[in-house]
Amino acid sequence: MLSFGIDIGGTMIKTAIVNEKGELDRKKLYPTGKGLEEQLLEIIDLELYENRVEAIGIGTAGRVNPRTGSVSLATDNLADWTGVRIKEIIEEKTGITTSVINDANAAAFGEWFVNHRNAESLAMLTVGTGLGGGVVIDGLPLLGKRGEAAEFGHQILYPGGRKCNCGKNGCAEQYVSMRLIHRLVAEVTGYEIERTELIKQFLGGDPIVHKAVQRVAKDLAVLIDSVFLNFDPDIVVVGGGISELGDSFLDLLREEISHYERASLYTGYNVVLSGSGNDSGIVGAAIYAMNRVLKDYPTW
Numbered sequence: 683m684l685s686f687g688i689d690i691g692g693t694m695i696k697t698a699i700v701n702e703k704g705e706l707d708r709k710k711l712y713p714t715g716k717g718l719e720e721q722l723l724e725i726i727d728l729e730l731y732e733n734r735v736e737a738i739g740i741g742t743a744g745r746v747n748p749r750t751g752s753v754s755l756a757t758d759n760l761a762d763w764t765g766v767r768i769k770e771i772i773e774e775k776t777g778i779t780t781s782v783i784n785d786a787n788a789a790a791f792g793e794w795f796v797n798h799r800n801a802e803s804l805a806m807l808t809v810g811t812g813l814g815g816g817v818v819i820d821g822l823p824l825l826g827k828r829g830e831a832a833e834f835g836h837q838i839l840y841p842g843g844r845k846c847n848c849g850k851n852g853c854a855e856q857y858v859s860m861r862l863i864h865r866l867v868a869e870v871t872g873y874e875i876e877r878t879e880l881i882k883q884f885l886g887g888d889p890i891v892h893k894a895v896q897r898v899a900k901d902l903a904v905l906i907d908s909v910f911l912n913f914d915p916d917i918v919v920v921g922g923g924i925s926e927l928g929d930s931f932l933d934l935l936r937e938e939i940s941h942y943e944r945a946s947l948y949t950g951y952n953v954v955l956s957g958s959g960n961d962s963g964i965v966g967a968a969i970y971a972m973n974r975v976l977k978d979y980p981t982w
């Protein structure tokens with residue numbers, strides 16, 4: 683069985699045909715356009731013309747009502763996306779069973795499916811431009827009643843702190859993101875550097891970049907401690923752009939986590955970096971949709 687996986691982010695839309703093993707074929711990348719609904723239908727049209735798929739799985743930024751497959755709340759990154767009934771629109775047009783979930787929930791599920799299927803539970807923090815989260819328990823993504831489960835990025839880390847684009851102050855996303863690492867470096871050097879350059883400088887031991895990464899790792903460690911105490915998962919996966927900083931970043935993060943783990947039963951070794959990189963969102967969305975066709979999932 684083949685499923686069409688779509689991962690919708692603020693800047694890029696990633697798609698691929700995914701088989702039952704979670705293997706990807708025909709990977710494609712599109713810049714996210716202004717008329718997102720139309721663009722999505724065009725992409726699906728093209729892929730369905732060329733491939734036989736029996737499920738369509740979408741992971742999108744924003745809060746998604748998992749029962750109706752409509753976007754209940756999207757930030758300014760995806761203009762006019764709030765209120766769009768994606769599932770209904772696509773199923774009407776294609777006749778193919780479609781599932782829509784939040785992109786970070788999809789990434790966590792994809793990560794579990796590909797790399798940690800022996801784990802009973804897994805939590806994932808996706809640290810990219812922003813901060814997303816997802817939890818998988820007994821082989822199912824935890825989506826919540828309103829699609830707000832595991833929204834770690836908008837949990838308050840510093841009450842009264844920096845303004846967030848969600849309207850609150852002090853959200854974790856304002857302290858744990860690649861965007862912040864870039865900004866902290868630019869504040870010292872006076873100029874912005876590219877992602878690849880930042881990674882190179884970090885691996886080369888540049889003290890300014892190291893300090894910026896450490897600042898973010900400190901706050902990420904606080905969040906990870908709270909994730910362990912909330913869900914007590916087998917494993918916490920850190921994904922997104924920050925995972926490209928590799929093992930020396932993981933060592934740094936585990937060092938920060940060591941301040942908290944002493945008071946608990948988990949250890950920093952229960953924290954790992956994503957094994958699927960940027961593909962986990964596509965895989966998770968596609969496999970979730972496939973499972974809804976094949977398995978005895980909740981009927982909503």
Ligand SMILES: [Zn+2]
Nearest residue numbers: 836846848853
């Ligand atoms: Zn927020």
